[in-house]
Amino acid sequence: MIFSRLFPFSIHIVKGHSMQPSINESDRVVVFNWAYLFSQPKSGDVVVFRGSDGRGYVKRIAAVTEKGEFLVEGDNKGDSRKLPPVRRSAIIGRVVGKY
Amino acid sequence: MSMKKLTGLFAAAMKKIEAVAKPTLVYAHCDVPCGIYEANTMTMAADTVNKMVEKIVELKAPGADPQQHRDFTNTVVRMTLTKEEWAQKCKQELLILWTDYFKDEHLAKFPDLHAKVWKATKLCSQAKRTVDLNVARQLKEAVAEIARIFAETKK
Numbered sequence: 001m002i003f004s005r006l007f008p009f010s011i012h013i014v015k016g017h018s019m020q021p022s023i024n025e026s027d028r029v030v031v032f033n034w035a036y037l038f039s040q041p042k043s044g045d046v047v048v049f050r051g052s053d054g055r056g057y058v059k060r061i062a063a064v065t066e067k068g069e070f071l072v073e074g075d076n077k078g079d080s081r082k083l084p085p086v087r088r089s090a091i092i093g094r095v096v097g098k099y
Numbered sequence: 100m101s102m103k104k105l106t107g108l109f110a111a112a113m114k115k116i117e118a119v120a121k122p123t124l125v126y127a128h129c130d131v132p133c134g135i136y137e138a139n140t141m142t143m144a145a146d147t148v149n150k151m152v153e154k155i156v157e158l159k160a161p162g163a164d165p166q167q168h169r170d171f172t173n174t175v176v177r178m179t180l181t182k183e184e185w186a187q188k189c190k191q192e193l194l195i196l197w198t199d200y201f202k203d204e205h206l207a208k209f210p211d212l213h214a215k216v217w218k219a220t221k222l223c224s225q226a227k228r229t230v231d232l233n234v235a236r237q238l239k240e241a242v243a244e245i246a247r248i249f250a251e252t253k254k
Contacts, residue, residue, distance in 0.1 A: 011120055016128030028113070028122060048125050056125035065139050074127060084137060099113060 008034050010093070012048060014058055018074030022046065022060075027098045029058060035094035041070060046095040049086050058095065059083065136200045138246035144189035145242035148226050151182040152235040183227050189242060190223035196249060205252050212248060219245055 014027045031048045045061045059072035069085035155178050161167035197216045206212050219241035225234050
């Protein structure tokens with residue numbers, strides 16, 4: 001996944017239900033890996049990032065902390081649990097489409 | 100060209116792209132990070148509520164000009180809406196910690212934890228209903244205290 005940033009776009013298969021109804025399990029999401037080259041992620045953006053366990057996650061940015069880290073959450077509040085704040089460097093790119 | 104044909108063409112094209120650029124898995128759930136909690140969001144929410152109350156209190160009453168009146172009403176509505184949203188978020192975050200994170204051993208160490216969370220969530224509701232600096236400050240303090248307890252349990 002770290003090499004994703006070399007290419008402007010990457011495709012990912014979604015596993016899990018926490019982004020329903022926006023993104024369903026097994027949906028493919030298209031990620032623009034260069035979305036934040038010249039701008040900062042902002043609240044409301046759906047992003048793919050590398051979790052502390054090294055795996056890729058797809059979530060929506062809920063807020064930016066005073067330290068400049070990003071609080072993320074799923075759209076499906078019933079299935080979305082707490083995640084630690086995400087650092088800017090862990091964000092791979094912004095989801096720009098799905099199919 | 101029919102929609103069905105277009106969809107078929109799109110699917111075929113994406114299949115070819117996927118053959119070259121293999122899709123990788125991304126998780127929309129929290130297998131591993133589940134159980135990792137934080138107190139930043141509720142703290143930020145309580146701060147926002149407090150700030151909104153301060154700003155509403157500081158607002159100058161409009162003059163006779165109807166435009167001033169409209170602007171004033173607009174500002175009050177926006178600030179109140181923000182206060183409402185963040186007070187609800189604060190309550191939600193408190194309840195997540197209360198129901199999902201705090202365990203019996205935490206309660207043994209902090210016997211008044213239930214009362215403190217209960218008071219803080221009540222203050223969230225009170226902050227929604229009122230524009231009261233005292234309530235907003237009490238909420239901020241109550242949330243800070245629970246954040247402190249949360250930090251203690253992490254040591």
